[in-house]
Amino acid sequence: TGPANRPGAPVERAESAEGEVPHRTPRRVGRFAIERRLGGGAMGVVYLAWQDHPRRQVALKLMRPDRFNPAMLRRFEVEAQLLGRLQHPGIARIYDAGTCDVGEGATPYVAMEYVAGVTLATWAQSHAEPRAILSMLARVADAVEHAHRKGVIHRDLKPANIVVDPDDAPRILDFGVSRAVDDDPTRRRQTAAGEFVGTLPYMSPEQIAGDPDALDTRSDVYALGVIAYELLAGRLPHDLDSTTLAEAVRLVTQDDPAPLGRLVPALRGDVETIVGKALAKEPDRRYQSAADLAADIRRWLDDEPILARPQTTGETLLRLARRNKALVAVSAASLIAVVLFAVGMAAKAVEASGQRDRAVEAERVSERRRLAAEAEAAIARSVSEFLSNMLVSADPEQSLGESLTVRDVVDAAAAGVDGAFPGQPSVESSVRGTLGATYRGLGLFEKAEHQLEQAARLATSAFGPDDPRTIAANRVLGMVLTDQGRFDEAESLLFDAVQRLEAQAPQDEPALILARSDLARLRTEQGRLDEAAEMFRTTADDATRVLGPDDPATLTALHNLATTKRIQGDYEGAEELTRTVLEARRRTLGPDHPQTLYSGNALAAVLQRRGKIDEAEPLYRDTLAARCRILGTDHPSTNTVRQNLATLLIENGRLGEAEPLVLEVLQSCRRSLGPRHPRTLMALNMHAYLLEDLGQLEEAERAYRDAVELASTIFDASAPEWYPPQSNLASLLQRLGRLDEASDRFSELVAKAQANLPENQLYRCVIENNAGDCLRQAGRLDEAAPLLEGSLARFEAVLGADHPRTVKARTRLEALRAAERGEGG
Structure with missing residues (x-):
């Protein structure tokens, strides 16, 4: 028999060759x-038997008694009840399950429907056309989904456990190693950590890791991906025949299989993407249910757009970083973190945009999508190669021992873009977009x-404005203009983006x-x-409904809503919402x-x-320690939390x-970003503020004047960031009693603020x-x-009556009224 008919060696390879009872x-x-x-097999032996009452043929599986202790026997009896609930035409029915004594003590058994037919692998040899194979797999996935909905994970899906009957109907056999989806922790721990249950080539990375707490229905989705790969390519994703167990585990958990389209060029595009998503190492990147996998297969069969998408640039970068740890310096690792954070949300819109596009002419859509997928794959390969070379440039050996900063690496990459992609505007656009982010x-x-x-x-040239x-x-680009305080230009781009998407998308x-x-x-x-808060609230609701409560876009919208609440002075609401987002991110992304x-x-x-x-203080300190460890001591985000502390x-x-x-913040910014950077300006301004609080007023004045000079070289009066050092210097002069000089500066x-900033912009109000x-x-x-009356009114409108800034502004106005009555100076 060929590779597609090889059932795969059982995990318990240290046992006898057959591993039988x-x-x-x-x-x-x-x-x-x-x-x-x-x-x-390793777990037991299957017999053809006759049941007395009712009279019928059954497949009777006797488990190995040495595999079960008394506690596990009790668990088996509970799970036998679950197995009996599986009533689906794609699952061989479980008639009975329990324990018996055949001379070796209590022996678990399962009596199931006997299905005449051939294994799925044998069937596939005479049905080699991909559409037939995928149609069959969609039906298998339907049956798996039924089991999942009834609370059962199979854990040993493979072609040998799937029989195709004479009517070409698939039937899944052998739920004897299954586990309850809602298994409680005490019973779950009875499958000891590190214990293998299943057949190695079809086991998910988390199943191989042997952690029962990490195992859920997505492990069966992975097994379906292995089966699809094997039947379509004629080989398993990983060749494990001649490997040691340790090497086999490493291959499955760490190494990506060859792309399906490389082995079978006709499967490039959607089929490769579908199978690749099912085979993702991380459960969160797989189809989240067997039903989702079946639905995407049927979209392909119906010549409709699939919902899966190829690996993104951000994911490519992460994998490059993981595979080049010995080469990539801390600066490059910081770059990866920045790219993942900054590019991820921007790229998400591109990835998701094709999800609802429907073909008008069925006979053309498949070819069109195939060509588009190939084009996107070519772009991804070119971008990946370029970025990989960029990361290797951070190798100390390649850089002759020089200490490279993040900016050095990115600057070198940016310098290499010009002329690197002649006649490839789509590739160059993608690379420049990543560098810009x-x-x-x-x-x-x-x-x-x-x-x-x-x-x-370049994107407009390659793809058109819509x-x-x-x-x-x-x-x-609009967000970068927002960062620079160029709100009118940003409004034009961001509002245009919303309008164009509203015109063409649901x-x-x-x-x-x-x-x-x-x-928002x-x-x-x-x-x-107020307008921003309502927009963030609506966005969060929409994202929760469409993408799910734990999707990064949903959590970002909720985070932004919490930030708006904090600015408005709704600290209680901001705390509650921020805690919710933090807990969700810890759960879905890790601490x-x-x-x-x-x-x-x-x-x-x-x-x-x-x-x-x-x-607050220990949370700042914990976050600071983690950012130093993960991002490096000089990363901008590390300095942000250091500054907040x-x-x-x-x-x-x-x-x-x-x-x-x-x-430390000031020195780090100067060292990593240079002396003329906005973050260096913020650090210098804060140092001056500290000197003022320490009573070192002359030193504080010099530091403020340095900050004012630096702000004027980086920004002009149209940028909000230009104002804080100017205002702080004027306030210090006021404190020193130099009121004429201070008043002139404030005037x-x-x-400038009234000419350049929106009326309700907080810097202008302050x-x-x-x-x-x-x-x-x-x-x-x-x-x-x-000035006092107008700013108080706007503080009340924007921040609310009880915000500290509003209270301070009210106190100042009361002091003015007292002075007008001759009661104060």
């Missing part, structure tokens, strides 16, 4: 008269803008949900917080994922605002503890309020009044 065939087992032996994650907004502008231009890839490129299209989320974030930056750490930092910030310092210490009078943190700042207070102190009450 070492006893004679019994004549009778309870109500069953044994006729002959049908086969056997990475620059954005590093805070290098001008470089990000340059790359993203070209990515959008293509989802073009829209996605413009969306990310209202629950994932790409549209993401575009609306980006527009712009509203936050514009100070339109050390960058987005999980992002939520940890956000929760600590909310707790700090609520005065829960004893809870320093702020907490400063606010609580622990200036001595805060000072080394503040200096200039107010004029500057007008600070200026009004300075003018009040200088005795210029008529000039102070409109």
Whole structure:
């Protein structure tokens, strides 16, 4: 027989060659008269038998008694009841199950329907056409889904356990090693950690790991993927015949099989994608149910677009990082984290955009999609190769021992793009989009803008203005413009993205949900917080309904809604929502994922605002330690949480503890990002603030003036980031009693803010309020009044009456009224 007919070696390979029960065939087992032996394996032997009442032929499986202790026997009896609930035409019925004594003590048995026919592998040899094989597999998946819905996982799906009867109907056999889906932990632990149950070539990575807590229905989905691969390619995904057990485990858990389309070129595109998704190492990347797998197979059979998609650029980067750990320096690892965080959400819209596209002409759609899939695969290969070379450039041997920063690696990659992809605008657009998103994650907004502008231009040239890839490129560009405070330009791009998607996609299209989320974030930056909160709330509801409650897009929308609540002063609501997002990210992404750490930092910030310092401080410190470990000590996100921890210490009078943190942030930013970077500006401004609190006012003034000079070289007055150091310097001059100088500075700042920032933008409100207070102190009450009155009204409208900034603004206005009555100075 050929490779497709090889059933695969059982896991228990340390046993005898056959691994069978070492006893004679019994004549009778309870109500069953044994006729002959049908086969056997490591778990037991199957006999053809006759049941007395009712009179019928059965397949009787006797388990190996040495595999069962008393506790496991009790568990077997419970699970036998579950097996009896399986009533599906694709599953051989379980008639009876229990224990008997055949001279070797209590022996579990299962009596099941006897199905005449051939194994699935034998059937496939005479039905080699992929459509026939996949149609059969969809029916098998239907039966598996029924078992899952009844609470049973098979755990040993393979061609030898699937019989095709004379009517070409598949029947799944042998649920004797199955496990209850809702198995409680005490019973689940009876399958000891590290114990193998199943047949190795068909076992999922988590099943091989031997952790019963990690095993769920998606393990059976993986086995279906192995079966599909084997029947279509004529070989198993991994050749395990000549390997040791340890090497076999390594291959299955770590190495990707050859793409199906490489072995069978006719299967490139959708079929390769479907099988590849079922075979994903990580359960979260597989089809989440056998029903989902069956549905995508039928979409392909019906010449409809499938819902699976090839591996993304972000996933490619992650795998490259994993495979080049010895070569990739810390800076490159940081780059990967930035790419995954910054690119993931932008790429999501592109990945999901084709999900609802329906073909008009059935005879053309298959070919069109095949060509499109091949084109996308070619793009992915080119991008992967380019990025792989970029990562290898971080190898200390390749760089002659030089210490490379993240920016060095990205700059080198960016320099290599020009001329690298002649006649391939789609590939160049994808590479530049990735680089632009990475620059954005590093805070290098001008470089990000340059790359993203070209990515959008190339996408427009290659795909047209309405293509989802073009829209996605413009969306990310719009977010970079938002980062720079160029709100009018950002509004044009982001609103246009929403309009184009609304015109061509259903209202629950994932790409549209993401575009609306980006527009909501712009509203936050514009100070339109009520509008932003409502948009984030709607986006989160839509994402929950369409993508699921734990989808990254859903959690991002909820995170942004929580941030808006915090800005508005709804600290209680922000805390509750941030805790929800943090718990979901810990559960779905793990405790050390960058987005999980992002939520940890956000929760600590909310707790700090609520005065829960004893809870906020350790959370900051834990997040800081994790970011240092995962992202590196100089990563921008590491410095963000370090800066937040320093702020907490400063606010609580622990200036001595805060000072080394503040200096570390400043030195790190200068070292990793350079002296003229927005994050370096923030660190310098914070250092000046600390010096002021320490009473070192002359040093603080010099530091503020350095920050003002740096801000003017990076930004102009149209950017919100230009204002904080200017306002802080003016406030220090006010504190020093130099009121004329301070008032003049504030007046200039107010004029610029009113000319460049939206009316409700928070920096503008703060500057007008600070200026009004300075003018009040200088005795210029008529000039102070409109500034204090107007800023208070806007604080109340944007932040609410009880927000600390609103309360402070109200106190300042009351001081003005007292001065007008002659009651104060």
